[in-house]
Amino acid sequence: MRADRTPPAAGPGASLHVTIREALESRILGGDWPPGHRIPAEHELMGLFGCSRMTVNKVLTELAANGLVERRRRAGTFVSKPRPASALLQIPDVKAEILALGARYTFRLVERAVRAALPSDRARLAPGGTGEVLGVTTLHVGDERPFALEDRVIDLVTVPDARDEPFRLDPPGTWLLAHIPWTEAEHRIGAAAADGATAALLDLAPQAPCLVLERRTWAGGAAVTAARTLFADPAYRLVARFQPGSARPEGASHKNGA
Known part of the structure; x- marks a missing residue:
């Protein structure tokens, strides 16, 4: 600098x-x-x-x-x-994505609640999610514009410290990356139409198309978290480029033209 x-x-x-x-x-x-x-x-x-x-x-x-x-x-x-052993298990971090675009990052917790694991929670966290979970909905913002809406559930058996964590400095995903040594991850990429509540939070028209990233992580076989993130910008895309014999992605998530 x-x-x-x-x-x-x-x-x-x-x-x-x-x-x-x-x-x-x-x-x-x-x-x-x-x-x-x-x-x-x-x-x-x-x-x-x-x-x-x-x-x-x-x-x-x-x-x-x-x-x-x-x-x-x-x-x-x-x-x-880069650490080759961890490069295979790269976890996207929305905060990092926004900062990488050169934008000012902020976030807001839309909802935060501890509850007994619902059948839907158990399905998302499987295997795991048999006790209490923390459900958190986070609105990620870049330069004061809605960027992504994240619906996350955290297994409190695996991550008991999350129960009382206020997430004042960092959003839940960033906090987890810094505190939990996870060992396995699963990513699914798709698309969905924003329902009324989601569209309002992301400042979109109802039923606007959004890229959706679903991911689950585990630590030693125990469920850590499951998250579903909808991105506001339809031009947003996920890119990963690899070289033969290398597990390290050379690209990262970004917006078209960024």
């Missing part, structure tokens, strides 16, 4: 450390800083954002915990390199 680059303004209610973290995430996820790139030193970030060393250290610690950077003693902080 060049010292002459103006840092993004904080959104309403955003703390300084969240603003800094999102600025760095945008550079990493958007490809401006490729794997192995050395990010600015702590004193440079302090000067750029006008903050304390403690704030910068908190940001870098969170980025390292999320696997985006590696902190090396006396050498600095570097963008993490």
Whole structure:
């Protein structure tokens, strides 16, 4: 990040450390800083954002915990390199997708409720979902425009910490990626017409076509979560490109023309 680059303004209610973290995430996820790139030193970030060393250290610690950077003693902080073992199990993160487009990310919890697993929950989480679950509906927003609506159920037997998690800083999907070492995933891609409630939240006409991504994840055979996400922009598409003998996708989800 060049010292002459103006840092993004904080959104309403955003703390300084969240603003800094999102600025760095945008550079990493958007490809401006490729794997192995050395990010600015702590004193440079302090000067750029006008903050304390403690704030910068908190940001870098969170980025390292999320696997985006590696902190090396006396050498600095570097963008993490792809890990072949985990590349096979790449989980889409809507927050990361929006940041990669260069947009300002925000989200809103539309609904959040703990309940005994319904038959539909058990079917979505199978195998699993036999106890209590947390149902969460999240509206993802990019530059103040609805981007995607996510309906998620989390198995509280596997993820008990989610019961009392307020999801103030990160949406449920991003939080899960940072807290649960999952081992298996299933993705299904399709299309659906937005019903009245969904269309209203996504600012679409009723019955407008939406790309739908359904995914389930497990940890050691135990169900973690199942999510169904509808994307507002019909031009949005999912792209993954592979090389022979490589499990690492070279492409990522994006909008046409982005």
